[in-house]
Amino acid sequence: MLDLTYDAPKPKVIAGATGDWELVIGLEVHAQVATAAKLFSGASTQFGAEPNSNVAFVDAGMPGMLPVINEGCVAQAVRTGLGLKAEINLWSAFDRKNYFYPDLPQGYQISQLYHPIVGEGEVLVEMGNGTARLVRIERIHLEQDAGKSIHDMDPAMSFVDLNRTGVALMEIVSRPDIRGPEEAAAYVGKLRQIMRYLGTCDGNMQNGNLRADVNVSVCRPGDYEKYQATQDFSHLGTRCEIKNMNSMRFIQMAIEYEARRQIAILEDGGKVSQETRLYDPDKNETRSMRSKEEAHDYRYFPDPDLLPLEIEQAWVDDIAASLPELPDDKKARFMGDFGLSDYDASVLTAEVANAAYFEKVAEGRDGKLAANWVINELFGRLKKEDHSIEESPVSPDQLGKIVGLITKGDISGKIAKDLFEIIYTEGGDPEEIVEARGMKQVTDTGAIEAAVDAVIAENPAQVEKAKANPKLAGWFVGQVMKATGGKANPAAVNELVTRKLGL
């Protein structure tokens, strides 16, 4: 397998009035665990159900009700940890995070502050041009999601929907290793890709199944290196946390805005105050939500309703053995085995379904050609019609046959496009269609020669002009192709035209 190496990308620099500033970003990504039941109850996690229909007594915080851990959620967290090359803690524990809110029926969220299930890991985030940022993961812990408060249904009352209450989340906490808005978005994208490969989170940001709290601070060039040398966070400046972002685009815009806001304060001689902020996409600005002084005292303590979570190494090993090939490995293999470019390999491995489709097309065929056809023709066409790969009317077997026909010289690239269109709209077996509709490329030089002779004989004036200006030979080639219905081998036609015109 290819061993891909990358250089670190340059941090984003913003030029201020008093000099350059660099950005420092750390993310807390909340990923909804893909499971049928909630973290501590048997209630369904189905999105879009009638309000308050997926609620067990324990989810509603009824008196005397007790949480019982869902083993499936634990397995998914372990799987995610393994996918992020992280340390799995065989002993972890749950803590209560106490605060009052109507969509938090127990009055506390069960989380893992002191002993998370997953420890340190890492994610490689490619940034193009041979660069990639290695982002360190500090921890992943399991916790309950809250419900939903709805304030705009009635002028006087608020409503609460507890369907999401108690759904399992993985909070993936990064180190402050991200150095620009694009890197932040790419990092979220990479996590999403890995978790979709693993099947541990569907990554649906619109439904809120993947959300991020973004910590942003600014520092002067050189400060970050001081932090790296000393692990002293004070070099990184005072951070603000932008809560609950569920769009890659907004993450970038919010970071950009927030960095400039902090720079403006610092350059005015002010101090950034540590606080929690909210991003308003309509106005493209962040606004203070609560200051450090107003921050909740969550009174964390070990949840006495739950025993420590103890898992066995053998169980972790079983999960490890069941992991699929992950994006980085797949990409390296595609580049090595099929000779694909970095770009093509990235596109094809972005989604596991795309990669699987490509592999079927490329199997036993020209990988590069297969990649071209999958990326340019198939993806292009699917995108135009807003179809997913799963909805493709062209199967990998059909597209593979088209690629095979091109490689064998049976059809030209141009004919292949027509054939693709036929398969896309009408279906059928490409090889049979080529035969039945006489689309095979004419490689019989006798037949081509006759056609060339005919065109030359019919156009004496053009022949004279071409002899004076050899560039006009192309016109004869075009006429021959037309006469043969595009089926003549263009290379053979070209060669014959040149020879017959004596050019």
Next chain:
Amino acid sequence: MSDLTKLTIAAARDAMRKGELTSADLTEACLGAIDEAGALNAFVHKTPEIAREQAKAADARRGADAPSLNGIPLGIKDLFCTKGVPSQAASNILEGFKPEYESTVTTQLFAGGAVMLGKLNMDEFAMGSSNETSCYGDVVNPWKIDDRNLTPGGSSGGSASAVAADLCLGATGTDTGGSIRQPAAFVGITGIKPTYGRCSRWGIVAFASSLDQAGPMTKDVRDAAIMLQAMAGHDPKDSTSADIPVPDFEAALTGDIRGKTIGIPKEYRMDGMPAEIEKLWADGTAMLRDAGAKIVDISLPHTKYALPAYYVIAPAEASSNLARYDGVRFGHRAKLAHGDGITEMYEKTRAEGFGHEVQRRVMIGTYVLSAGFYDAYYNRARRVRALIKRDFDQVFEAGVDAILTPATPSSAFGLGEMAEADPIQMYLNDVFTVTVNLAGLPGIAVPTGLDAKGLPMGLQLIGRPWEEADLLNVAYSLERAAGFVAKPARWW
């Protein structure tokens, strides 16, 4: 009133098995006794329809092989959620709350044929040692001196009073720091708190989750064994419930304790302990010695830190457990003024719904868990707890089978007597019992004598974890030796 209600569970069971008694008659006798005992304020919600229905079903099952509790009328502490029946933990904040579910313990009791007479009074959210914090008012001890109303103890005061006054044959209790054993001692009955994890907590309103345990309160040790048998067992719905087989507790009652080693902890001999309690303890020790047990002096050196540690841990957990009573989904919600928001709703609802003692403990708990104090209080208390547990572990490892201590520092005191006292004075009632909860051990209170005023006093036996059978047998031996048969004179 007939004498039927004076029967023990074992006697009623045997009579029913022989066909000499019906549950219907027994249940009617209890319902009648309850109706006449309004002055005790033990039952806060009567369920005669359910009781008659269950009695009828029990009589239909009557026979030599019917389960032990078949047709036995019981009272249920209000802390247990009982389906469709008010379950308020004696708190205004759960006003009108009728659960859609039945606690595991009561489910098991009723599956075993038990009859529910109603819900029993208690201290609000099980916080109290005198049953004076209930939203339903004080429970009165059936024992009296000089016409003074006495406390039955708490928090399971209603259960204690009801069993002592023969309103029911047995009752469920819960014990977080002594709430079964102290009231049992105050009214002259038997009460056992089993090993933490022996009975499911599912469906019992939580006070302090790491300490709460359900247990029976009965007229004698045999009944405690019978009732605990039905209450105990692994429950997958409670992660802290232990998947350990439940032995036949009644079969363990041989009364033979020859060769057993009983420890007498010196730290339980407190300054200012009444001479009567001293004597009770010495007498109990002698009884066990006479029965063939080996008596050894032991030391549990961290005992003196137990009460402070308990009053950090229990309120800490309570402050979190009681956060759900916010007026949003069930129970009481305060009337709001125009313009009031969610914060006002929380504040007014909780101010109106919780009584003073509950508010005090929620505040203590919130304080000890808050940033900056967590290590000094909560974490330190947890370390103390580990040391207390280690004290017991070492004693048991050294061969001690059970530990004998007083159950309470005094006999029952007058209702209202502590009203003006420092709350710590009330907390001192738990001084002999909290260690057992902190260590998760089984403990049983057995009545062994009367004081000079004629009030019952009890001793506590503490056993090895999961060895309730052995503990019950030692208690049985003590009970037989003490021969405590006194009953309160009926005045109600």
